[in-house]
Amino acid sequence: MLLQNPTKQAAVTTADKVFEQLQFAIVEGEMAAGSKISEPELAKHYQISRSTLREALNRLEKCHLIERKPNVGSRVVNCTIEGLLELYITREALEGMACRQAALNMTDEEIAHMQDMLTQHAGDKALQDGVAYYQEKGDLDFHYKVILGSHNKQLIELICGQLYHLIRMYRCQFGMNSPRASRAFDEHSRIIQAIADRDGELAEMLMRRHIAASRKNIENKIAKEMAQKEQNKIQLIKS
């Protein structure tokens, strides 16, 4: 599914390439969350030296996909419910502000382009009952465009370069293709409207609500899963 972030340039050095592969492996769950990373083992697997691997590990650490302890080693980051909620709260703050800045700083061309994109997505959506597709690609496209539209390097780097790797990881690990597609689509078009009106305050508020709604949706889903598990346990005891 790829869906790489739009800010990064092509990987030139081998450490970069290995970084990308590892990133993919972690996000997709091929490397289990929380598992220990053996430098000699991984280096052998990718047929590179430990120095090069460590360079790649440093980049993984930069986007919070692994955690390192001095003299002990690295672990793939753990996906917890608390972590997910903390992540979404941070995202709400950053992307909310990015959206406000986008309303102030986007060029008319950029706005027009984003409106086109949404129209096109609307077509796709109608075409294929629009759940799966819109959820994945369309959603990310929209959010990336807004973030880049802020024209704020600091925000762009923090959100695209760091936060979104983790978000994608959580999405994969927790299997989050939530059924909010059509509602999300409406929210997106309202946000674009606010940006087109150059109404930064409203744009920020709508984006924050949009992300908060997504967060609450996840909370509910997890709560249900927990209840389901509990139910299964009871069933098991009875039998």
Place this chain on the structure above:
Amino acid sequence: MLLQNPTKQAAVTTADKVFEQLQFAIVEGEMAAGSKISEPELAKHYQISRSTLREALNRLEKCHLIERKPNVGSRVVNCTIEGLLELYITREALEGMACRQAALNMTDEEIAHMQDMLTQHAGDKALQDGVAYYQEKGDLDFHYKVILGSHNKQLIELICGQLYHLIRMYRCQFGMNSPRASRAFDEHSRIIQAIADRDGELAEMLMRRHIAASRKNIENKIAKEMAQKEQNKIQLIKS
């Protein structure tokens, strides 16, 4: 002046120690902003191998104090007015949210402790016409307490672990010991009040205004300096 961030643990590895020294050198301006970094030279200066130095450079890159281009090298980050404004906008978003979370998550003990701190600062302030001291240590103490009070690891890591290094750098480089001490003090006490009232919405709004006011203060100062320079230029031409 030190003022190290409160989240980091003692440096155990030599790369860590060199990282701290370099961080200090960059923030204080001993290494000029925008200047090129020579790995062989720096390694020789600190009497370490290039591998170790590169490990330190990776940490510097993590907190955005240097920038690296593959196959070209590293440069100390450049302090521009645009960068400063972008930084403060990001800070407003993150610390605003941290303040909201602090209002929800701080323990009563933590709040009491913060109130004590402010009272003590009030004393210090009265004692010594309270400009210099409060501006530096008191201000940072307050902000760190609020951020940690959010109990949100993601926010804490982003703000304390990354953003604040840059903020300290800008403060040093642009000589920002602005005369907002007494007003800042009042703003701080209102924020604490909102936190004590568990009013997250108000707490966030006050923190955002507090930071925005600081940003505008800097904008004004820089505008004045620009005007002064212009004046000098005219004077020079006349003579």
Place this chain on the structure above:
DNA sequence: TTAAGTATAATTGTCGACAATTTTTAATTT
């Protein structure tokens, strides 16, 4: 049998050297 201590093995941190790439310098041509 469990707990503590010790020896062994494995892992991480650091080092110096070589390879690949870029920058600088010099030479050549227009």
Place this chain on the structure above:
DNA sequence: AAATTAAAAATTGTCGACAATTATACTTAA
């Protein structure tokens, strides 16, 4: 003299080996 090209120097990326630290296995004592 300026621009283009080629060679040389310097810098970054990568490698394998050793040192320091941590984790494991084993022995010994309570």
